[in-house]
Amino acid sequence: MLLGRSNDGYIYLFTDPVRVLAVDDDPIMREFAVAQLSHPGGEIVTAFDGQDAWQKLQSDERGFDLVISDLEMPRMTGFNLCEEIRADARFRDLPVVVITGRDDTFAIDRAYEVGATSFVAKPVNWRLLGYQLRYVLRACRTEHGGSSAPPSAIAAPPAQAAPHDLLPALSREAYKHIAAIEHAARGLNGPSAEDLLETVEELARMLKRATSIADVAAGAIAETSEEISLAGLLNERARTAESAASARNVAIALERPPALWRIEGDRRLLTQALDLLIGKMAASADEGSTLRVSAAAASEAADGRAGFEIIMSAQGRPLPEDLDGALLLRIVEAHAGELTIRRTAAAETQAHLVLPAARPTKQPIAKLTIAGFA
Structure with missing residues (x-):
């Protein structure tokens, strides 16, 4: 993605070459992914559904840095693709960003349950998506010692050696509880509803803390001195x-x-x-x-x-x-x-x-x- 131009030349969103697998049954979305995310040295590979993506993941010897996937697709959905990726030790740490409807809470919950790293809502703002992908990549590479190799090529560290590896799972769990309790509280009145909303606020604080920890650990927060x-x-x-x-x-x-x-x-x-x-x-x-x-x-x-x-x-x-x-x-x-x-x-x-x-x-x-x- 081209951000602008300086005296030194063009400025791109990705400073290092990135291989992205973009999965969508809509050919227009695939074309947009190639046009918006392309950068010098990088490669945007497309797949027309989950099964096509899974075959390319298994057969591609170079490996991918991340996957962007729609959820509702024929033959193999984005949910099933996430399950296959997380079940295979080679791709267990591969970041997967899913695209879903803005208010589709059920789809978001299920996507996190099957192993999605993050999600972006439709209609897609490609510049914001690009920044989100850059953050996800930086966080993933920081967890693996700053290596630029695709996550599938990096051995996962022991759990006790990197306790903040649990943060993504904790964030997903907190989000699920927040969504469920908030939904239940909307149908209640009186002290019970107030108690539930207090619990929602506490879980929201937990999620914010977990996100802040991940940001600081990954160097995603711009520090001044x-x-x-x-x-x-x-x-x-x-x-x-x-x-x-x-x-x-x-x-x-x-x-x-x-x-x-x-x-x-x-x-x-x-x-x-x-x-x-x-x-x-x-x-x-x-x-x-x-x-x-x-x-x-x-x-x-x-x-x-x-x-x-x-x-x-x-x-x-x-x-x-x-x-x-x-x-x-x-x-x-x-x-x-x-x-x-x-x-x-x-x-x-x-x-x-x-x-x-x-x-x-x-x-x-x-x-x-x-x-x-x-």
Whole structure:
């Protein structure tokens, strides 16, 4: 897809050659796919139904980077094609983007159940579809170590080596529950409907967290780098959290660090990380207790450089292991930081977050240590 032209030449949506298998029984849609997605070095191969696509997947020795498929087709539907792809170990990690009606919730649910990676609604906005395909490819390649080889040619890593591989499945499950509960709530009135809608909102938050984790892990969120006052950031986030904490009768006591202490990173992501950590600490603190927040100079950050340590402590329950914690860790990882959570013998939870004073070019993986949890 041609995006425009610069002094250096033409600008295309795909910066690397991509092989796409476009499956649709409508010849016009197949022509559109070739015309809209073609780019230098890439190849758009078409198939007229699921059976034709399955034969090409099995016989093509070069392999494909992704599949775009309509759902309702003769001989073999897009649903059946997804099932065949996921049942074959060679194609288990091959991204499959399906095209469906905008309001066809049943088709969307079923497509995710049989293994679709993502979907796009009709009528197709080809530019938006192109950006979505680029994101899906980038996320897939990041999960497999940045390799540009087709997913079918890459051995799947052990599940325990890549815990965020579960995120797509979790997102699909959350979406199914949201759709089902929302449908049921529409036919109810009174407290029962309100309870259901609250559940829908909670599931929606889960899905948003899962999506954010996947985005950060895949590098899909555009990060900026700027110098940030540690004192200003902590003061701002502590004040923001005071309202929710006071509702549980939990006080937040901030010991402001020196004004000259500065960290470097993405302000939006670091703000989100501190909100998550302060929120989790306050929510787990005993009623009537105090959440203490301070900072200290750290002699060594995760990558061996000088940094700053943010320290939080409160009497209360252990922090739960949930999606908020997973997202927090991903953001810390993106900033080459280190997070340690401890439980003391006095039933106090302590969180130690170390952030380097300047972000490295190559970001090492963050460490999460949980010690002394009951």
